[in-house]
Amino acid sequence: MDLDENEYDKARRVRMPDDEWDPLLQAAKVMHPTGRSPRGRVIREFVRWYLRRPGAKLPARPDVGPWSVEPTE
Numbered sequence: 001m002d003l004d005e006n007e008y009d010k011a012r013r014v015r016m017p018d019d020e021w022d023p024l025l026q027a028a029k030v031m032h033p034t035g036r037s038p039r040g041r042v043i044r045e046f047v048r049w050y051l052r053r054p055g056a057k058l059p060a061r062p063d064v065g066p067w068s069v070e071p072t073e
Helices: 017-032 036-052
Strands: none
Touching: 017 036
């Protein structure tokens, strides 16, 4: 099920550390530079794959970038 870019999904809450959530947005923007929610798009693609929906594929990942480095404390 592909959503029209003009449709809005119901907002969901996901608990994730900032040191993963923020870099996820950076990486997602590399793969999906246009659209209103690149991070949401990646999450939806992953969920569809995880649920084994027909035709769903594991989302492609960007090349190594600043998001690939483990944060230092």
